Amino acid sequence: MAGELSGGDLSRLRQLNALAVIKALQGGPSLTLTEVAKRTGLSRASTEDVVRELLHKGWVAEAGATAGGVGRPARRYRFRAEAGRVLGIDIGGHKIRAVVADLDGAVLHSARVPVTPEMGRVERLEAVDRAAAECLEGAGLSGGDVWASGVGTTGLVDGAGRVMLSEALPEWTGVDLAAHVRRMAPGPVLVENDSKLAALAECWRGVARYAKDMVFLLAGLRTGAGLVIDGKLHRGFANASGEIGALPVLGWIRAQEHLSAASGEAGDVFAAARAGDKAAAAAVRRYVKDLALGASALVLALDPQMVVIGGGFSRSADVLIEPLRRELDRWCIRTPEVRMSALGGEGVVLGAVRLALDDVEERVLDGRTPLVSHL
Amino acid sequence: MAGELSGGDLSRLRQLNALAVIKALQGGPSLTLTEVAKRTGLSRASTEDVVRELLHKGWVAEAGATAGGVGRPARRYRFRAEAGRVLGIDIGGHKIRAVVADLDGAVLHSARVPVTPEMGRVERLEAVDRAAAECLEGAGLSGGDVWASGVGTTGLVDGAGRVMLSEALPEWTGVDLAAHVRRMAPGPVLVENDSKLAALAECWRGVARYAKDMVFLLAGLRTGAGLVIDGKLHRGFANASGEIGALPVLGWIRAQEHLSAASGEAGDVFAAARAGDKAAAAAVRRYVKDLALGASALVLALDPQMVVIGGGFSRSADVLIEPLRRELDRWCIRTPEVRMSALGGEGVVLGAVRLALDDVEERVLDGRTPLVSHL
DNA sequence: AAGAAATATCATGGAGAGCATCATTATTCG
DNA sequence: CGAATAATGATGCTCTCCATGATATTTCTT
Numbered sequence: 001m002a003g004e005l006s007g008g009d010l011s012r013l014r015q016l017n018a019l020a021v022i023k024a025l026q027g028g029p030s031l032t033l034t035e036v037a038k039r040t041g042l043s044r045a046s047t048e049d050v051v052r053e054l055l056h057k058g059w060v061a062e063a064g065a066t067a068g069g070v071g072r073p074a075r076r077y078r079f080r081a082e083a084g085r086v087l088g089i090d091i092g093g094h095k096i097r098a099v100v101a102d103l104d105g106a107v108l109h110s111a112r113v114p115v116t117p118e119m120g121r122v123e124r125l126e127a128v129d130r131a132a133a134e135c136l137e138g139a140g141l142s143g144g145d146v147w148a149s150g151v152g153t154t155g156l157v158d159g160a161g162r163v164m165l166s167e168a169l170p171e172w173t174g175v176d177l178a179a180h181v182r183r184m185a186p187g188p189v190l191v192e193n194d195s196k197l198a199a200l201a202e203c204w205r206g207v208a209r210y211a212k213d214m215v216f217l218l219a220g221l222r223t224g225a226g227l228v229i230d231g232k233l234h235r236g237f238a239n240a241s242g243e244i245g246a247l248p249v250l251g252w253i254r255a256q257e258h259l260s261a262a263s264g265e266a267g268d269v270f271a272a273a274r275a276g277d278k279a280a281a282a283a284v285r286r287y288v289k290d291l292a293l294g295a296s297a298l299v300l301a302l303d304p305q306m307v308v309i310g311g312g313f314s315r316s317a318d319v320l321i322e323p324l325r326r327e328l329d330r331w332c333i334r335t336p337e338v339r340m341s342a343l344g345g346e347g348v349v350l351g352a353v354r355l356a357l358d359d360v361e362e363r364v365l366d367g368r369t370p371l372v373s374h375l
Numbered sequence: 376m377a378g379e380l381s382g383g384d385l386s387r388l389r390q391l392n393a394l395a396v397i398k399a400l401q402g403g404p405s406l407t408l409t410e411v412a413k414r415t416g417l418s419r420a421s422t423e424d425v426v427r428e429l430l431h432k433g434w435v436a437e438a439g440a441t442a443g444g445v446g447r448p449a450r451r452y453r454f455r456a457e458a459g460r461v462l463g464i465d466i467g468g469h470k471i472r473a474v475v476a477d478l479d480g481a482v483l484h485s486a487r488v489p490v491t492p493e494m495g496r497v498e499r500l501e502a503v504d505r506a507a508a509e510c511l512e513g514a515g516l517s518g519g520d521v522w523a524s525g526v527g528t529t530g531l532v533d534g535a536g537r538v539m540l541s542e543a544l545p546e547w548t549g550v551d552l553a554a555h556v557r558r559m560a561p562g563p564v565l566v567e568n569d570s571k572l573a574a575l576a577e578c579w580r581g582v583a584r585y586a587k588d589m590v591f592l593l594a595g596l597r598t599g600a601g602l603v604i605d606g607k608l609h610r611g612f613a614n615a616s617g618e619i620g621a622l623p624v625l626g627w628i629r630a631q632e633h634l635s636a637a638s639g640e641a642g643d644v645f646a647a648a649r650a651g652d653k654a655a656a657a658a659v660r661r662y663v664k665d666l667a668l669g670a671s672a673l674v675l676a677l678d679p680q681m682v683v684i685g686g687g688f689s690r691s692a693d694v695l696i697e698p699l700r701r702e703l704d705r706w707c708i709r710t711p712e713v714r715m716s717a718l719g720g721e722g723v724v725l726g727a728v729r730l731a732l733d734d735v736e737e738r739v740l741d742g743r744t745p746l747v748s749h750l
Numbered sequence: 751a752a753g754a755a756a757t758a759t760c761a762t763g764g765a766g767a768g769c770a771t772c773a774t775t776a777t778t779c780g
Numbered sequence: 781c782g783a784a785t786a787a788t789g790a791t792g793c794t795c796t797c798c799a800t801g802a803t804a805t806t807t808c809t810t
Contacts, residue, residue: 443807447807
């Protein structure tokens with residue numbers, strides 16, 4: 001009804017300041033009150049007030065004092081990352097990966113269940129359940145302890161967590177993943193396309209940590225993209241952003257074929273090219289040309305600060321990155337920094353964790369906090 | 376030093392609420408205190424307090440009471456759009472257009488000076504001066520009265536307001552537009568590429584008013600694009616977003632040639648096609664095919680809610696829009712709504728006004744308000 | 751025309767949040 | 781052991797918002 005024009009109550013101010021304190025404490029080492037005050041811009045007195053409240057509510061804990069230094073030693077406080085847990089799941093063609101993480105995003109336990117692309121829907125969902133269950137058990141949790149879950153999957157995902165279209169896994173189209181995962185972990189479940197999550201992960205923990213605008217390229221058996229714009233994951237109106245591969249002239253459809261034509265297994269081609277095999281080198285060259293065409297379209301459209309290459313082929317950085325840079329140079333007005341992902345196979349699942357954490361943080365900010373004094 | 380984690384002082388809360396009140400009043404008709412209170416979510420008492428302060432500072436004025444209705448008639452308040460002025464300038468190849476607008480963005484006076492693409496740098500800058508001067512004079516203002524200026528120009532613009540590269544106007548490359556305009560209007564000067572500004576205008580006053588993600592296509596003698604993502608103009612890392620035309624396979628480079636090959640003047644081709652000329656119709660078809668290729672790349676990359684066509688050719692909507700829709704359908708996963716701009720030649724200059732107003736609003740929000748009681 | 755009803759404005763007091771200031775406390779240094 | 785240093789705790793002030801009730805101004809009803 002009222003368009004929520006911001007502003008509001010005094011308690012809102014306290015919420016904002018409490019969140020600022022949490023942000024100051026999160027991730028980093030334990031801090032003294034004076035340090036927190038300096039970082040948040042609050043006065044020392046107010047900081048003390050806020051921290052006391054957060055302490056009471058269980059968001060913050062006292063950490064051991066550090067010796068040394070003159071004067072009365074300060075109490076140190078840290079974010080209680082262990083106050084809550086989130087679940088991250090990556091559903092791929094060949095493996096299901098699940099992790100439990102704390103509120104800092106530190107992985108507490110992880111599980112991995114191999115699957116095959118040919119598996120049917122039911123079988124695959126069972127594998128998801130197994131991975132998640134193993135992971136929760138390993139961390140000593142039940143589903144109810146999970147504050148939010150993030151799920152990454154191939155294919156287009158709608159806003160409600162249903163898979164709308166998956167080319168790689170035909171049986172997968174139409175699965176209501178959110179509903180399925182919610183049966184195990186009753187909290188909010190956020191489902192997202194895997195390329196998008198990998199992009200998110202790179203901006204959080206990967207090589208794009210300080211980039212506000214970034215294009216992530218999934219280079220592997222499938223080719224895809226994820227976009228981070230202005231520090232936020234860009235989904236698009238129907239969650240179909242980054243699907244530049246659908247345009248034939250941009251080459252992503254045929255890109256992978258160059259490699260499989262040269263050899264049975266894609267990975268082998270890179271090895272052969274590295275070893276000096278002429279035919280393999282030519283195949284890689286053709287692959288990179290096609291990959292770069294679509295990438296250039298994205299770069300020209302968005303002018304990002306950085307392009308990050310992930311996916312299975314990112315292991316072959318040595319034969320990929322330089323040719324790719326050259327090809328981008330050929331088409332782009334300003335060639336952005338090109339870097340290889342260092343997250344390996346963990347990118348998607350980390351992005352899923354980040355997605356879940358974003359949801360938690362948003363709810364904290366709105367005051368709809370699930371936490372009521374855990375002490 | 377401190378990373379500004381938000382939150383802060385009590386006065387900040389007041390600022391937020393004052394801004395909410397201003398937003399509630401802006402644009403719309405005059406409101407009573409109770410109505411403002413309802414819209415902002417504040418209590419009536421606080422609203423009264425805030426409005427009194429804004430009244431004193433000159434942001435708000437009392438409007439005539441409306442008769443009718445039972446009970447004591449309420450005082451009505453309105454946003455004092457006349458409290459400040461902004462200047463908007465559109466520097467095109469064939470015309471310079473300048474407008475003075477109030478804080479609501481209502482155009483108070485406008486001026487138009489014809490130029491030619493062949494004109495040299497000095498001559499063109501003189502024309503800019505003339506347009507701006509005429510406009511200011513017509514509105515009875517001096518440059519010092521202008522709170523901020525927005526300038527739109529062809530070519531790439533750097534962050535400081537210098538033209539970095541203009542293909543259409545070779546002499547234009549390297550001009551420091553911000554510095555030049557500042558000599559006349561000493562306030563902040565924001566310079567931006569014209570396609571981007573046209574996009575901004577469409578989201579503000581045009582057909583994309585309710586779209587958060589939008590792609591604007593400049594279809595005319597030049598072909599270009601402007602992107603609005605998440606309600607904000609997307610500039611890119613080096614202000615070079617939307618330059619998808621640089622990729623030859625996407626056809627924007629050759630798009631216009633189909634038309635000029637068919638006839639001397641581009642406008643005539645559309646007329647001829649409309650009249651049933653086979654050759655002209657074929658030329659238009661080829662043009663639309665090329666235009667749609669680049670547009671599809673943008674749509675697939677971003678998945679916007681809407682595509683808006685502007686520029687000179689948008690007058691020929693009847694022969695353009697349906698074929699374009701069909702072509703987009705051919706390539707896109709989800710074809711967005713396609714609409715023609717209704718702003719005509721005013722798009723860029725309106726976008727320039729919006730740019731200036733954004734700057735003003737940002738400064739208001741930060742409390743660095745230039746206004747100190749104008750009563 | 752007088753009272754009732756409706757609606758707006760004005761005034762008072764209270765609660766929450768933040769801040770400045772100063773006394774107190776716990777350390778280390780000399 | 782005293783001086784210097786730095787954190788903590790307590791007090792009182794101001795600012796902002798809000799609830800409540802008194803007062804003012806208008807229309808409607810009888």
